[in-house]
Amino acid sequence: MPKQICWEDVEVGSEMPPVSKVGTSRSLVEFAGASGDFNPLHYEDDFAKAQGVGNPIIHGQCKRGWLSHLVMNFVGDEGTLKKLSCQFRGMDYPRKMKTMGEPFDGETWWCKGKVTKKYVQDGEHFVDCEIWVENAKGEKTTPGAATVILPSRGKK
Numbered sequence: 333m334p335k336q337i338c339w340e341d342v343e344v345g346s347e348m349p350p351v352s353k354v355g356t357s358r359s360l361v362e363f364a365g366a367s368g369d370f371n372p373l374h375y376e377d378d379f380a381k382a383q384g385v386g387n388p389i390i391h392g393q394c395k396r397g398w399l400s401h402l403v404m405n406f407v408g409d410e411g412t413l414k415k416l417s418c419q420f421r422g423m424d425y426p427r428k429m430k431t432m433g434e435p436f437d438g439e440t441w442w443c444k445g446k447v448t449k450k451y452v453q454d455g456e457h458f459v460d461c462e463i464w465v466e467n468a469k470g471e472k473t474t475p476g477a478a479t480v481i482l483p484s485r486g487k488k
Contacts, residue, residue, distance in 0.1 A: 336408040336409065336410050336411075336483065337406065337407070337408055337411070337482060338482055338483050338484060338485050339450065339457035339459065339482040339483065339484045339485075340484065340485055340486070341482075342447050342450065342459060342482070343447065343450070344447055344448060344449060344450060345446060345447060346446060346447040347444070347445070347446045347447075348402060348403075348405075348406045348444065348445035348446065348447075348461065348463070349405065349406065350402070350442050350443060350444045351398070351401055351402045351405060351442070351443040352440050352441070352442055352443075353398045353440070353441045353442075353443060353465075354427060354435060354438075354439075354440055354441075355390040355394070355424060355426040355427065355439075355441065356426050356427045356428070356429055356435040357375070357388070357426050357427070357428050357429055357435075358429050358435070359394070359426065360374050360375055360388065360390065360391065360394075360426055361375065363391050363393075363394045364391070367391070367393060367394075369391055369393065373385065373388065373389060374388050374389060374390070374391055375388050376388065385423050386423075386425070387425050388425070388426065389423045389424060389425060389426075390424040390425070390426055392420040392474070395418070395420070395424065395441075395465050395473075395474045396416070396418050396474075396476075398441070398443050398465055398474075399416065399418055399443055399463050399464075399465065399474065399476055399478070400413070400416060401443065402443035402444070402445055402463060403416060403445070403461070403463065403478045403480060406445070406461075406480070407480045407481075407482060410482075410483040411480055411481060411482050411483065412480060412481040413478065413479075413480055414458070414479045414480060414481060415477075415478065415479040416463075416476065416477075416478045416479075417476050417477050417478075418463070418464075418465075418474050418475065418476030418477075419474065419475055419476065420473075420474055421472070421473055421474065421475060422467065422471055422472075422473030422474070423473070424439075424441065424465070424467060424473050424474075425439070427439065439467060439468045440468060441465050441466065441467055441468075441473075442465070442466045443463070443464070443465055443466075444463070444464055444466055445461045445462060445463035445464070445478070446461065446462055447459055447460070447461055448460050448461060448462050448477075456481045457481060457482050457483070457484045458479060458480070458481055458482075459479070459480050459481075459482055460477065460478070460479050461477065461478045461479075461480065462475075462476075462477060463475075463476045463477065463478050464476060
C-alpha cells in the first residue's frame, strides 16, 4: 500500500505520480452500460464519420473518471477531493479488440498532474493541481484542475 502523502510532502511544481490508461472498444461498451451514455458517437463507425470525428471516440466522462483515478491515487485514503473539472479538447480513439480479452497494440494515455498552489484555509490544508489526459503524441486532450485537502503532520 502506498505511503500517505501529507501537505508538507508537496511543493508547487511537484508532479503527481502518473496513471496509464488503455481505452478499448470493449471499455467503451462497458462505460456505456455503466453510465447510460449510449450515444452512437462512441460505438458506431458510420455515425462517427458523419459527425466529422472519423471513428468512435472515448467518452469524455470516461476520461473525467481517469482523472479522478489520478487524483484519488495522489491524495490517498486520508485526503479529500474537493473539486475536479476538465475540458474535452481532443478526440481520443480506442484500440480495437484482437481477442475477447486482449486489445490490439495502440495508444496508451497518461493521466498526469502537478501542484500549482498550496494554502491553508479554515484550518484545512489545500492543494490546487493542474491535471490532464495526455495522448501518445504528448498532446493534452483533456486538461483540467483539481483542489484537494491533504492531511498535515502538524495537525492533530
